[in-house]
Amino acid sequence: MWPVRQPPARPNRPSPSSPPFNALAARRLRAGLGMGPEHVAYGMRSSYGLPYVTPDLVIAWERGVTHPSSPELTALAGVLWCSPGELIGRPRTLREHRISRGLAPEDVARGAGLELPAYLRMEESGIWRGNERQSAALADVLGLELPDFVAVTGREDKLADLLHSAVTTRWQAYVRPVGKAVPLDRAVVESVLQELHRAYQGQMVATLSWGGGSRESSDNGREFLDRIIDHFWTAVEHCGPPRR
Structure with missing residues (x-):
C-alpha cells in the first residue's frame, strides 16, 4: 500500500549538479549546537579535507546565496551531527x-x-x-x-499530458491510460478524474457566466492546467490510501 500525501511546493533548484539545499535547516541546526559559522568552517576543513571552506561561505549557504555541492553537503551534515536528508529540500531526482x-x-x-x-x-x-x-x-x-x-521513474510528464486531456475532453477515456502511468486502483482513478474534470469545467463555465470574458476564462483554465499534477495528488489524498 502506497502512502500518499500532497507534495509540498517544489523548491527552485540552483543547478542540476547540486542537491536542493534547506538553508533554514542548516542555520537552525548550527544555532542549536551553539556553533558559529567559523566553527562549522573549521570542522569541514580539518575533518573533511575541504581547505577552502570559510565562515563567509557557510554564511552564504545559510542565506541561500549559493548552495553546497554533494561532497560539501555531506561534510556539512557531519559537522552539524545530522543526516544529509535533514539539510536537503524536497528531493526531485x-x-x-x-x-x-x-x-x-x-x-x-x-x-x-x-x-x-x-x-x-x-x-x-x-x-x-x-x-x-x-x-x-x-x-x-x-x-x-x-x-x-x-x-x-519519469512518469510525471506523461501523467500531466494525460490529465490535461482528461479534464478538457472526456475523462472516461483516460481512466485506463492514467491507471497504467500511476499504480492506483481503478476506482480511485475514476473518482479523481471525474473530480478534476468537474472542477476544471465548472471553473470555466462560472468564469464566463460572471461576465469575465474569454481571456479571464482562458487565464484561469491555464493556471488550473499548470498545477494539474498538484491537483491530482490532492484529489488522490482525499480518496484515501490507494493500493499499488
Whole structure:
C-alpha cells in the first residue's frame, strides 16, 4: 500500500549538479549546537579535507546565496551531527533522493537489483529504465511515496499530458491510460478524474457566466492546467490510501 500525501511546493533548484539545499535547516541546526559559522568552517576543513571552506561561505549557504555541492553537503551534515536528508529540500531526482537518504550508489543499485554502471547511467541521465520489479525495489530502498515514485521513474510528464486531456475532453477515456502511468486502483482513478474534470469545467463555465470574458476564462483554465499534477495528488489524498 502506497502512502500518499500532497507534495509540498517544489523548491527552485540552483543547478542540476547540486542537491536542493534547506538553508533554514542548516542555520537552525548550527544555532542549536551553539556553533558559529567559523566553527562549522573549521570542522569541514580539518575533518573533511575541504581547505577552502570559510565562515563567509557557510554564511552564504545559510542565506541561500549559493548552495553546497554533494561532497560539501555531506561534510556539512557531519559537522552539524545530522543526516544529509535533514539539510536537503524536497528531493526531485533519483540522485537527490539517494543523497537525502545518505546512501551510496552501490547501496541503491544492489537494493534495486541493478549493476552499478547501469544504475549510475540512469542517475546521471535522469531517466529510469528499470522494470516493474526493479521499480518496486527502488521505491522500497529509497522510501519513496507514490508522487515521488512517479516523478523519479519519469512518469510525471506523461501523467500531466494525460490529465490535461482528461479534464478538457472526456475523462472516461483516460481512466485506463492514467491507471497504467500511476499504480492506483481503478476506482480511485475514476473518482479523481471525474473530480478534476468537474472542477476544471465548472471553473470555466462560472468564469464566463460572471461576465469575465474569454481571456479571464482562458487565464484561469491555464493556471488550473499548470498545477494539474498538484491537483491530482490532492484529489488522490482525499480518496484515501490507494493500493499499488
